[in-house]
Amino acid sequence: MRALLISIFGMCMLATAAAADETAPANLANACAGCHGTDGKSPGQIPMIAGMAAADLAAELRQFKNDQKAATVMNRIAKGYTEAEIDAIANYFGGM
Numbered sequence: 078m079r080a081l082l083i084s085i086f087g088m089c090m091l092a093t094a095a096a097a098d099e100t101a102p103a104n105l106a107n108a109c110a111g112c113h114g115t116d117g118k119s120p121g122q123i124p125m126i127a128g129m130a131a132a133d134l135a136a137e138l139r140q141f142k143n144d145q146k147a148a149t150v151m152n153r154i155a156k157g158y159t160e161a162e163i164d165a166i167a168n169y170f171g172g173m
């Protein structure tokens with residue numbers, strides 16, 4: 078019983094840590110939702126990113142980051158992410 082309680086407590090602590098982790102993929106992806114829509118399903122003029130393959134998404138973000146692709150805002154946004162964060166975001170949307 079005691080071991081069970083301790084392990085439940087441990088899981089709660091883990092869940093709290095995950096929720097507070099701003100580099101968790103879901104939290105990183107939240108920053109995209111404002112423009113690209115919830116889960117990348119954009120309702121308006123902004124291109125959909127839902128359904129893109131993770132590798133394509135990562136490649137596009139790197140092109141924006143390195144100014145290899147013309148953009149109004151995405152180049153500035155992409156510059157704010159590390160290489161590891163770009164992969165995490167790409168895998169998050171690519172896994173949908």
Ligand code: HEC
Pocket residue numbers: 105106108109110111112113123124125126134137138147148149150151152154166
């Ligand atoms: C301020 C609004 C805004 C935010 C926030 C934003 N985007 Fe964008 N995104 C755009 C616009 C607008 C374009 C079209 C290119 C341009 O003009 O910059 C675009 C284009 C893209 C493209 C290229 C899609 C295509 O088919 O060509 C990808 C990939 C992308 N965004 C991914 C992301 C990801 C991932 C995030 C979150 C880290 C994000 N965007 C956050 C506005 C935004």
